[in-house]
Amino acid sequence: MADFLSSLNDVQQQAVTTTEGPVLVIAGPGSGKTRVLTYRIAWLLHKGVPPHAILALTFTNKAAREMKERIAKVAGRAASQVWAGTFHSLFSRILRLEAEKIGFPRDFTIYDTEDSKNLIAAIIREWNLDKEAYPANAVRHRISGAKSNLITPRMYAQDQERLQSDTANRMPLFYKIYEGYYQRCLKAGALDFDDLLLQFYRLLQEHPDVADHYRQRFRYVLVDEFQDTNFLQYAILKKLTLYPGSPRNLCAVGDDAQSIYAFRGATIDNILHFEQDYAGLKTFKLEQNYRSTRHIVEAANKVIGHNRRQIRKTIWTDQEEGHRIRVIRAINDTEEGRRVTDQIMELKNREHLPNHEIAILYRTNAQSRIFEEHLRRHNIPYRIYGGQSFYQRKEVKDLIAYLRFVVNARDEESLKRVINFPRRGIGDSTMEGLARQASDQGLTLWESVLRFGGQTRSGKAIARFVDMVNGFREKITTLNAYDLALWVAKTSGLYDEYASDTSVEGISRRENLQALLDGIKEFTESDEEVYTGEATDKSLSSYLQNIALLTDADEDKGETDFVSLMSVHAAKGLEFEAVFLVGLEEQLFPSFMSMNNPDDIDEERRLFYVAITRAKSHLWLTHALSRYRYGQMRHNEVSRFLEEIDLASAEEPGGVREPQVQMATPRSGVSGAFRTAPTVAASARKIDPTTFQPSLPHQIRAGMKVLHLKFGEGEVRQVEGQTDNRVATIVFPDIDQPERRIMLRFAKLQIVE
DNA sequence: TAGGCTGTGGTTGCG
DNA sequence: CCACAGCCTA
Numbered sequence: 001m002a003d004f005l006s007s008l009n010d011v012q013q014q015a016v017t018t019t020e021g022p023v024l025v026i027a028g029p030g031s032g033k034t035r036v037l038t039y040r041i042a043w044l045l046h047k048g049v050p051p052h053a054i055l056a057l058t059f060t061n062k063a064a065r066e067m068k069e070r071i072a073k074v075a076g077r078a079a080s081q082v083w084a085g086t087f088h089s090l091f092s093r094i095l096r097l098e099a100e101k102i103g104f105p106r107d108f109t110i111y112d113t114e115d116s117k118n119l120i121a122a123i124i125r126e127w128n129l130d131k132e133a134y135p136a137n138a139v140r141h142r143i144s145g146a147k148s149n150l151i152t153p154r155m156y157a158q159d160q161e162r163l164q165s166d167t168a169n170r171m172p173l174f175y176k177i178y179e180g181y182y183q184r185c186l187k188a189g190a191l192d193f194d195d196l197l198l199q200f201y202r203l204l205q206e207h208p209d210v211a212d213h214y215r216q217r218f219r220y221v222l223v224d225e226f227q228d229t230n231f232l233q234y235a236i237l238k239k240l241t242l243y244p245g246s247p248r249n250l251c252a253v254g255d256d257a258q259s260i261y262a263f264r265g266a267t268i269d270n271i272l273h274f275e276q277d278y279a280g281l282k283t284f285k286l287e288q289n290y291r292s293t294r295h296i297v298e299a300a301n302k303v304i305g306h307n308r309r310q311i312r313k314t315i316w317t318d319q320e321e322g323h324r325i326r327v328i329r330a331i332n333d334t335e336e337g338r339r340v341t342d343q344i345m346e347l348k349n350r351e352h353l354p355n356h357e358i359a360i361l362y363r364t365n366a367q368s369r370i371f372e373e374h375l376r377r378h379n380i381p382y383r384i385y386g387g388q389s390f391y392q393r394k395e396v397k398d399l400i401a402y403l404r405f406v407v408n409a410r411d412e413e414s415l416k417r418v419i420n421f422p423r424r425g426i427g428d429s430t431m432e433g434l435a436r437q438a439s440d441q442g443l444t445l446w447e448s449v450l451r452f453g454g455q456t457r458s459g460k461a462i463a464r465f466v467d468m469v470n471g472f473r474e475k476i477t478t479l480n481a482y483d484l485a486l487w488v489a490k491t492s493g494l495y496d497e498y499a500s501d502t503s504v505e506g507i508s509r510r511e512n513l514q515a516l517l518d519g520i521k522e523f524t525e526s527d528e529e530v531y532t533g534e535a536t537d538k539s540l541s542s543y544l545q546n547i548a549l550l551t552d553a554d555e556d557k558g559e560t561d562f563v564s565l566m567s568v569h570a571a572k573g574l575e576f577e578a579v580f581l582v583g584l585e586e587q588l589f590p591s592f593m594s595m596n597n598p599d600d601i602d603e604e605r606r607l608f609y610v611a612i613t614r615a616k617s618h619l620w621l622t623h624a625l626s627r628y629r630y631g632q633m634r635h636n637e638v639s640r641f642l643e644e645i646d647l648a649s650a651e652e653p654g655g656v657r658e659p660q661v662q663m664a665t666p667r668s669g670v671s672g673a674f675r676t677a678p679t680v681a682a683s684a685r686k687i688d689p690t691t692f693q694p695s696l697p698h699q700i701r702a703g704m705k706v707l708h709l710k711f712g713e714g715e716v717r718q719v720e721g722q723t724d725n726r727v728a729t730i731v732f733p734d735i736d737q738p739e740r741r742i743m744l745r746f747a748k749l750q751i752v753e
Numbered sequence: 754t755a756g757g758c759t760g761t762g763g764t765t766g767c768g
Numbered sequence: 769c770c771a772c773a774g775c776c777t778a
Contacts, residue, residue: 194768264765264767386765423754425754549768550768630762
């Protein structure tokens, strides 16, 4: 044991061995945070703390998985009995045992974001509210915000300030919708993601015996990424660890500088309050960075220094300087893609970097496409993270909805999803009538469906549907999850629906459906026992609980060595030898959405900080002078963050092969020098692409002198055609066949005069 | 009721 | 530009 402690530095050791009382670990990027967490757990076990007394909370499944694996490595078998998982999954597990105490069925459904949104939209429709004034997504967001701040519908309705602000925002009835949504979830036996926390809190609050039980049990609570917790999560942590006679063994690990989820309710205030709420809190700062070279670490410190509110911390490294940070200035987004891919080829060829040590990080997922195209062209295997997860795909959700509804007859959203898919003649007007009846008579939607009689077309269709569902339900006890799922897929017509579609998309949908069935089969047949605090359960209901909280499918099919493409958010917690951080332009990174609020800009800056600290040794920062956005070419100024890290010192020395590096040295405080188009020497036969700045196509007129990247200077003779199809005839004296017809839509021409 | 068409609007995203 | 929602017609 002492053995493994010796592999830790001093601060890490203290953070690991200070087991009693409240502890806050501020952990810079690459400072061995996960190591500290896992060793701390191993240390506790070593000291004789029983594994079931340890509760380790993370935000993502991936982090949880990683932690479990690493604990197992250091601590062996006992590790599997430690409760380590996401807030959502662990609380949902407890809620499953205790749900009835707070009015939910044990087999409660978990509504995902889409379900929530649909339900809210349905309420707005049913109440004849103006959907312009009450956009379902905004309402959902607001409800989520209220829940994350531990504000129940009743509290909301009494909060004059909120009500007034809603009125000012022209949604005075928001509180009603919130109340309605809350009730409908209760009636449907469904919890949304926020409820998994909120209802768990309620459980502890309203049932002191239950609270006592879990307090006695979880003597040691650890939280990862504490800066990402919201008010409600912190409230739960306090409930569990702060009470009369409590040992107050809460250990929180986080980094305020890496807080990038304020937009979804995370608040750094929790770190600040931690100190006040837990007297005698011991704080450890992990500042030594083991990941990156000095150039990168210094750049990171420089940017983050521009933030106003922060816990003072300077990361350092004893690694060598390493490669300089390199800047690529591209003419446009396509060029950016090409240059990045060229550099990747070079990294592979010269440095022999494997693909999986290379990442392209961007602010918005929409930026991935161009890189994808170029990588494909070079046959470089890549994988795009983010976007739609497996379980969010329509075809997958369709089958899951059937299964959910079979298990929980009150689940309204699933019923609405499947009742007429595949099409069976139960249309919108029928559904509207059913919904009205349900709300008028206080029935669940399914009860309302059951009462729908008659020999009309829809009546018969409904009767057939009811028979089918009842048939499914009868089989719950006799068939295992897989056989039942297969039966449902075939009988409902879902399978054939997708089987008959021969388009590329259709085939992929069928494959996904098959993959889902395979997954269910694996679940039923797996003999791996997962410790859940209750008997291993292979029921359909158990399966559904399991997947409701999964986000990524993560099957590594075939290729394992690929370049990673992902948003900066998705890259948090990861590291790569080489990182290309692309699209460093004002309005894009920092995002245009953040421009009006200094706090938001600070969050963007932390995001930038997270991004550059992913790199171990190679870091490229790229920006394009213009790029397509919403269908039109936009001109972009270079990101302020690029200036803030003061790349003058990181710039590659002269003599570098042409395009890479050059970037104008920012003059102190004056960015103008940077942002105006540099004048290009007229004699330049070969134009320097880093200073070339194309004009917008519609500005090109006959008689103008223009520069073309390949052809050099030319004179526009005439312009024909309309808008998108305009063609210019240009004479370039320096080339063979000087007269060229150039499609302006695609041309990169810079007006000289 | 179902499928085609027009109009609108558009970050980031864990569970 | 592109995805999706809602409207309108067969």
